[in-house]
Amino acid sequence: MALLEVTEVSKEFGGLTANQDISFCLDQGEVLGLIGPNGAGKTTLFNCIAGHFPVTRGKIVFDGRDITPLKAFDVARLGLARTFQIFQASGDLKVAENVMVGAFMRTGSRRQARGRAEAWLDFLEIAETGQYMLSELPVARQKRVALATALATEPKLLLLDEVAAGLIRAEIEGMVTLLRRIHQEKGIALLLTEHVLEMVMALSHRVIVLESGRKIAEGEPQAVVKDPEVIRAYLGDHFVKRAGEASHA
Amino acid sequence: MEAVRNAFDFSDFPRLDLWVAGGVLAFLLVFPALPHSSFAMTIMIQFLMFSLYGMGWNTIGGYAGQVDLGKAQYNGIGAYTTAVMMVRWDVPFWVSMPVGMALAVGWSFIIGYPLFRLKGHYFAIATIATSLILKDVFEVWDFVGAAKGMEIPIRKNLPDFLYLQFKQDYYYYYILLALFLVGLLYLNAFRHSRLGFQLRAIKDNEDVARSLGIDAHWCKIKAYAVATAFVAVVGSFHACYNFNIEPEDVMSLDLSILIAMMALLGGAGSLWGPIIGAAILVPLKSYLGDWLGASAGLVGLNLVIYGGIIMLIAAVQPRGVWGMVEAALARRRGDHGAA
Amino acid sequence: METLLPELLRSLVSGLLMGMVFALVALGLTVIFGVMDIVNFAHGEFLMIGMYTTLVTAPFLGVDPTLTLPLAGVVGAALGLACYFGVVQFLLRGPMVAQLLGTFGLMLVLRNVALLFMGSEPRSVHKGWLVGQSWLVGPGVVLESTKLAAAVLSIVSFVAVWWLIRRTKTGMALTATSLDKEGARYVGISTERMNGLSWAIGGASVAIAGGLLVNFWPVDPNVGLLFTMIAFATVALGGFGSIRGAFLAGILIGLIVSLPTVWDAFIRFAGLGDFSIHSFKYTFVYIIYFLIMVIRPQGLFGWKQ
Ligand SMILES: Nc1ncnc2c1ncn2[C@@H]1O[C@H](COP(=O)(O)OP(=O)(O)O)[C@@H](O)[C@H]1O
Ligand SMILES: [Mg+2]
Numbered sequence: 001m002a003l004l005e006v007t008e009v010s011k012e013f014g015g016l017t018a019n020q021d022i023s024f025c026l027d028q029g030e031v032l033g034l035i036g037p038n039g040a041g042k043t044t045l046f047n048c049i050a051g052h053f054p055v056t057r058g059k060i061v062f063d064g065r066d067i068t069p070l071k072a073f074d075v076a077r078l079g080l081a082r083t084f085q086i087f088q089a090s091g092d093l094k095v096a097e098n099v100m101v102g103a104f105m106r107t108g109s110r111r112q113a114r115g116r117a118e119a120w121l122d123f124l125e126i127a128e129t130g131q132y133m134l135s136e137l138p139v140a141r142q143k144r145v146a147l148a149t150a151l152a153t154e155p156k157l158l159l160l161d162e163v164a165a166g167l168i169r170a171e172i173e174g175m176v177t178l179l180r181r182i183h184q185e186k187g188i189a190l191l192l193t194e195h196v197l198e199m200v201m202a203l204s205h206r207v208i209v210l211e212s213g214r215k216i217a218e219g220e221p222q223a224v225v226k227d228p229e230v231i232r233a234y235l236g237d238h239f240v241k242r243a244g245e246a247s248h249a
Numbered sequence: 250m251e252a253v254r255n256a257f258d259f260s261d262f263p264r265l266d267l268w269v270a271g272g273v274l275a276f277l278l279v280f281p282a283l284p285h286s287s288f289a290m291t292i293m294i295q296f297l298m299f300s301l302y303g304m305g306w307n308t309i310g311g312y313a314g315q316v317d318l319g320k321a322q323y324n325g326i327g328a329y330t331t332a333v334m335m336v337r338w339d340v341p342f343w344v345s346m347p348v349g350m351a352l353a354v355g356w357s358f359i360i361g362y363p364l365f366r367l368k369g370h371y372f373a374i375a376t377i378a379t380s381l382i383l384k385d386v387f388e389v390w391d392f393v394g395a396a397k398g399m400e401i402p403i404r405k406n407l408p409d410f411l412y413l414q415f416k417q418d419y420y421y422y423y424i425l426l427a428l429f430l431v432g433l434l435y436l437n438a439f440r441h442s443r444l445g446f447q448l449r450a451i452k453d454n455e456d457v458a459r460s461l462g463i464d465a466h467w468c469k470i471k472a473y474a475v476a477t478a479f480v481a482v483v484g485s486f487h488a489c490y491n492f493n494i495e496p497e498d499v500m501s502l503d504l505s506i507l508i509a510m511m512a513l514l515g516g517a518g519s520l521w522g523p524i525i526g527a528a529i530l531v532p533l534k535s536y537l538g539d540w541l542g543a544s545a546g547l548v549g550l551n552l553v554i555y556g557g558i559i560m561l562i563a564a565v566q567p568r569g570v571w572g573m574v575e576a577a578l579a580r581r582r583g584d585h586g587a588a
Numbered sequence: 589m590e591t592l593l594p595e596l597l598r599s600l601v602s603g604l605l606m607g608m609v610f611a612l613v614a615l616g617l618t619v620i621f622g623v624m625d626i627v628n629f630a631h632g633e634f635l636m637i638g639m640y641t642t643l644v645t646a647p648f649l650g651v652d653p654t655l656t657l658p659l660a661g662v663v664g665a666a667l668g669l670a671c672y673f674g675v676v677q678f679l680l681r682g683p684m685v686a687q688l689l690g691t692f693g694l695m696l697v698l699r700n701v702a703l704l705f706m707g708s709e710p711r712s713v714h715k716g717w718l719v720g721q722s723w724l725v726g727p728g729v730v731l732e733s734t735k736l737a738a739a740v741l742s743i744v745s746f747v748a749v750w751w752l753i754r755r756t757k758t759g760m761a762l763t764a765t766s767l768d769k770e771g772a773r774y775v776g777i778s779t780e781r782m783n784g785l786s787w788a789i790g791g792a793s794v795a796i797a798g799g800l801l802v803n804f805w806p807v808d809p810n811v812g813l814l815f816t817m818i819a820f821a822t823v824a825l826g827g828f829g830s831i832r833g834a835f836l837a838g839i840l841i842g843l844i845v846s847l848p849t850v851w852d853a854f855i856r857f858a859g860l861g862d863f864s865i866h867s868f869k870y871t872f873v874y875i876i877y878f879l880i881m882v883i884r885p886q887g888l889f890g891w892k893q
Contacts (some may be wrong), residue, residue, distance in 0.1 A: 052458060072463075092452075093446075104443045104446055104461075110443075316684065318688075369685065374690055378874035548704070550704055563679055563682065563693060564675060
């Protein structure tokens with residue numbers, strides 16, 4: 001049975017249609033990539049799924065429950081966690097305390113929350129950062145803290161919005177390994193967006209492509225990137241011809 | 250059980266803090282035994298009262314970051330509940346105080362539900378409006394004495410612990426000190442509690458907080474209720490301590506802002522902040538008022554200076570005195586690290 | 589009916605006129621708010637200083653109070669500039685709390701400086717062209733020249749500010765700053781200067797309102813708070829930053845404040861006892877602010893400029 005079922009979801013801001021009739025499924029334990037150029041509507045779709053925006057039309061079912069009308073915090077409690085593309089490192093919570101906030105979703109006890117937070121920091125190989133302020137850490141570490149905080153809510157599905165943005169190549173590889181472990185060792189399904197393709201390609205079982213708010217392709221990663229529509233969306237018409245010529249030759 | 254353990258868990262503070270806190274506590278305990286003027290005693294009582302106000306405010310204003318400028322209305326509810334129950338039905342303080350607290354908290358839920366749909370400035374101004382509305386009602390409500398207020402009659406046999414009437418101020422002082430210590434321990438537990446963490450996450454970023462399963466609206470209402478309970482208790486005490494209460498005195502905007510000022514000046518969102526703020530502001534206001542107003546005939550100059558200090562702090566270090574101390578300590582640590 | 593109709597008319601007229609004064613008080617606040625997102629707690633104190641300026645300088649210079657209005661405007665503008673460059677610009681760097689605290693400190697300073705120099709006694713203007721003049725314009729309806737002049741000058745000020753913002757180059761720069769700070773800076777507008785300008789305009793208009801108000805409203809150092817709250821309510825009602833909205837909302841609030849008089853007359857007329865809601869008239873202002881903010885945060889008219 002599908003873990004997440006998105007049916008003809010549309011989201012309009014005033015006159016602007018950021019998502020238009022998007023449908024897809026995500027199975028238990030699957031890694032699904034959501035790609036598309038900047039402004040395609042990926043973040044908006046995440047916000048709709050996670051309950052931060054009400055959808056204009058459509059239906060979202062998570063784990064057998066219709067979550068379309070639910071608020072973000074209720075969605076989170078059902079086991080759907082997310083990270084944010086724009087992640088401000090401010091405030092007066094230390095790293096470990098940040099992760100504890102996530103853990104507090106499932107327990108009222110500080111002792112337990114702290115224990116779980118430490119375990120997650122350990123799992124993400126940043127155990128030594130616990131007593132720092134978030135703003136004192138480099139970006140790659142901050143992203144891991146955000147990941148740890150989301151994971152501490154013990155989700156079934158994790159939505160990752162551009163976790164690789166702003167990272168250098170070595171850090172991206174580290175992140176790929178980490179996400180693979182999260183998926184394999186913890187059995188958490190992942191839905192990840194990226195406008196840099198390399199990470200999505202490495203991890204995803206299937207890929208969905210958005211452009212201008214619409215779904216233009218879906219399938220195996222290798223097949224999808226050969227789709228002329230996708231190439232056009234990413235690189236413009238010019239490259240479609242070139243790619244066509246290349247495959248003819 | 251864990252809450253009790255949390256209340257006594259100060260282990261995340263540096264040792265220096267704890268020594269200072271211990272010293273202050275010792276001083277507070279023996280103060281009445283030291284030679285002092287009655288003016289000094291009045292100031293110490295005010296200091297404890299405003300510490301408690303500020304501690305309460307700190308839950309919603311400091312930890313949750315919602316600048317509430319309408320706390321005086323709950324002070325009024327507490328004070329009037331106690332006064333009305335004593336004057337009309339001869340009910341002791343220890344009964345009327347919890348009743349006042351319950352009424353205030355009940356009212357805070359009614360007000361808080363719509364109030365917390367607002368954010369930032371809009372929220373702050375709306376809190377002022379709600380408090381002024383209630384004050385205007387009390388000013389014409391005959392049952393509570395309208396604008397003249399209420400006066401609690403003096404009892405025959407003093408000291409009266411049931412009705413909180415004493416000849417000597419140190420009785421009031423110790424009762425307040427007990428409330429102060431209970432409040433401090435409660436807040437220490439609060440700070441470590443799930444709600445405490447969730448509020449700080451909300452202050453940080455509400456969207457992120459929501460994605461972590463936090464119902465921000467409801468959490469703020471709960472914190473608002475906690476703050477209200479503190480203020481209402483002090484209000485009840487104030488009624489007994491002053492005998493005489495009137496709306497202009499117990500529900501004024503100045504009081505609301507002063508309550509917020511304690512924590513803001515001392516350092517909002519830290520356990521010691523409101524206490525530091527009260528320790529600075531209360532004597533400053535009283536002594537300045539005494540010297541410049543009564544002695545030199547310069548009525549108003551004290552408040553000019555007081556306003557100037559507030560402006561200066563706001564412009565230089567919005568995290569308050571505690572923020573300055575922490576910044577200085579961090580710099581010292583940094584220097585040591587480099588050396 | 590004999591008593592009710594004149595009462596209604598009287599309240600309507602006085603509400604309309606008062607409303608225009610309220611609008612003028614709120615004009616400065618909405619201009620500042622349009623340019624930068626800050627709440628100025630000292631707004632009513634600017635008004636108070638405008639009131640004192642007229643009160644003190646008219647006998648001192650030996651001229652009619654009305655003629656001191658330009659002076660009040662200059663004092664208000666200077667005060668606005670001083671406050672912006674002396675305090676507010678530093679507050680803008682901090683969090684919102686710093687702005688609330690800082691302008692509250694400013695309010696205390698201004699209020700108590702006034703107390704120091706002027707004492708706490710309420711004072712009013714007793715002499716002048718406008719004082720004491722009134723016309724009977726209908727059955728029992730009196731038009732006081734002080735209020736009429738205030739209303740007319742309020743309209744003039746609104747037109748002037750509207751013209752300044754919509755029709756002059758400086759005004760365009762001001763609008764650009766309010767719409768997009770970064771962008772304005774990018775095209776070479778000094779946003780610091782624009783912020784200062786908005787405080788000057790704000791200070792001048794509210795001080796002029798004070799100079800007009802003092803002809804029929806006694807001034808004391810604490811007079812500001814009520815008007816700060818009225819101005820907040822007006823600006824909230826009209827939509828934050830909207831000039832048109834402030835004008836209409838001011839009138840609406842003036843009418844609302846005068847309505848309890850009608851209500852009381854009705855109660856008396858209907859013989860329902862002497863229950864009076866007159867002392868609640870400003871309570872309604874607070875209630876309106878609260879309701880508007882909760883139900884329609886974009887303001888009653890929903891204009892955002
Ligand atoms: N809160 C919002 N209000 C109005 N428009 C928005 C909002 N969020 C996103 N948009 C618009 O929706 C479109 C899709 O944006 P987004 O979902 O952020 O794209 P992506 O994440 O794929 O880069 C963009 O045109 C953006 O301007
Ligand atoms: Mg995005």
